[in-house]
Amino acid sequence: MSSTVVTTENSKSTASLARRAVFPFTAIVGQEEMKLALLLNVIDPKIGGVMIMGDRGTGKSTTIRALADLLPEIEIVADDPFNSHPDDPELMSDEVRQRVFEQQSVPVARKKVSMVDLPLGATEDRVCGTIDIEKALAEGVKAFEPGLLAKANRGILYVDEVNLLDDHLVDVLLDSAASGWNTVEREGISIRHPARFVLVGSGNPEEGELRPQLLDRFGMHAEIRTVKEPNLRVQIVEQRTAFDGAPNEFLAQYVSDQEKLQQTIIEAQQRLSSVEISHDFRVNISQVCAELDVDGLRGDIVTNRAAKAIAAFEGRTEVTVEDIGRVITLCLRHRLRKDPLESIDSGYKVQKVFRQVFGLPEPEDGN
Structure with a gap:
């Protein structure tokens, strides 16, 4: 497959200037x-x-x-309205896939x-x-x-x-x-x-x-x-005021942090496929779902995926109990409710069963 990169350094800098500050x-x-x-x-x-x-x-x-x-910016096929990937067939439209199959030239851009x-x-x-x-x-x-x-x-x-x-x-x-x-x-x-x-x-x-x-x-x-702590509320208001008043100066203070987090995300995406979760942990996750009476298997699947993602994000290739504990409430709390008059569980019920199944002690404050 032949491809043409159509972005230039000048167009990148122009696009960067044209974008609204976020x-x-x-x-x-x-x-x-x-x-x-x-x-x-x-x-x-x-x-x-x-x-x-x-x-x-x-x-x-x-x-x-x-x-x-x-x-980070992604590579796309420049003349395709679906942001098709120039190399990955799973992320191509049928038309682009046909062009690649016929070895036609595919113009590539970044956005x-x-x-x-x-x-x-x-x-x-x-x-x-x-x-x-x-x-x-x-x-x-x-x-x-x-x-x-x-x-x-x-x-x-x-x-x-x-x-x-x-x-x-x-x-x-x-x-x-x-x-x-x-x-x-x-x-x-x-x-x-x-x-x-x-x-x-x-x-x-x-x-x-x-x-x-x-x-x-x-x-x-x-x-x-809503944040209740007065000092944090003041900090949020001051940050927003500073950003609205001088967005470019405010953004300059966070360039290093932004670049570091962006690189961490890229590395985590690359590492994800090599992250393992032990059979015992998978069994325990399914036991938590069963004891919470979660319908279907989405809860099991999502918790496994999320635990692997957080391990990848933190630079590891093996899921720990702590990883599962940090994501299991996010993955299961909205799957528990049976009575339409009940509100969604804040996480206490999920965490309680999680600790029992994984053999962890109850926290001292009872939360």
């Missing part, structure tokens, strides 16, 4: 649970996304934009990871894309207008107030996120394209929650609360 991920204070869940999903997108539930004004959107800005906001009023056509039936019938070509799922491929798809989104659309998003493909069918014409993205939903539980069937399909569930 609050740096490493400057975000608190909300450790949300940040960890997001990082693990970036390291292993097959975890299945994150549902972030919490109070208004707690930095959900800011954190997700910061994460997308932090991630920032996309973060796509899905508006609440979006229609299915806007999300999935549309087929121009008249053109298809008249000219015999598959005229496809890509939607938001195409734009989000190999990036992050963010749905604010996902609990207010139409259930059918949530189903479509979760199906695409799970399969990695989006298929559009109209009048006997079918088109599909890769749709591999990290799905992040957020919402305020006071405005209603997702149906348990949909909630279960999010890999992880992070809870965030």
Whole structure:
């Protein structure tokens, strides 16, 4: 396969100047649970996304934009609307794969990871894309207008107030996120394209929650609360004020931290395939799920994946009990609820069973 790199140093610097300043991920204070869940999903997108539930004004959107800005640039096929990978067949559209098979020239470019906001009023056509039936019938070509799922491929798809989104659309998003493909069918014409993205939903539980069937399909569930500690609140306000007043000067203070975290993510993604989790630990994880009466096997699978991702993130190739303890609440708490009147468990129930199964002592403070 021959390929042409179409980006230049000048175009890179111009793009960098043109981009709007984004609050740096490493400057975000608190909300450790949300940040960890997001990082693990970036390291292993097959975890299945994150549902972030919490109070208004707690930095959900800011954190997700910061994460997308932090991630390293990716290689794409320059003239392809689906951000196809130039070398990996699993991340190519059918058209690009055919061109590669025929050894045609494929122009390659580099771009920032996309973060796509899905508006609440979006229609299915806007999300999935549309087929121009008249053109298809008249000219015999598959005229496809890509939607938001195409734009989000190999990036992050963010749905604010996902609990207010139409259930059918949530189903479509979760199906695409799970399969990695989006298929559009109209009048006997079918088109599909890769749709591999990290799905992040957020919402305020006071405005209603997702149906348990949909909630279960999010890999992880992070809870965030308004910071109560006065000194931390002051620090957050001062940081935001400094960023709004002089964004470039503020960003300059975090360049080193941002680059260090970006490199850690890259190394973790490369290390992930070599991380092992012992058979005994896998059995214990499944025992925790069984004792908590978790339906299905998603809880088992996601906990295993998340434990491997956190080990990779911290530079190890062997999962420890501590790794499992740090992720198991995020992976299981939203899968426990049976009574619709109950709120989602804060983590006490999951941690209690986890400690019993793994033979760990109860913490001294009883938490």
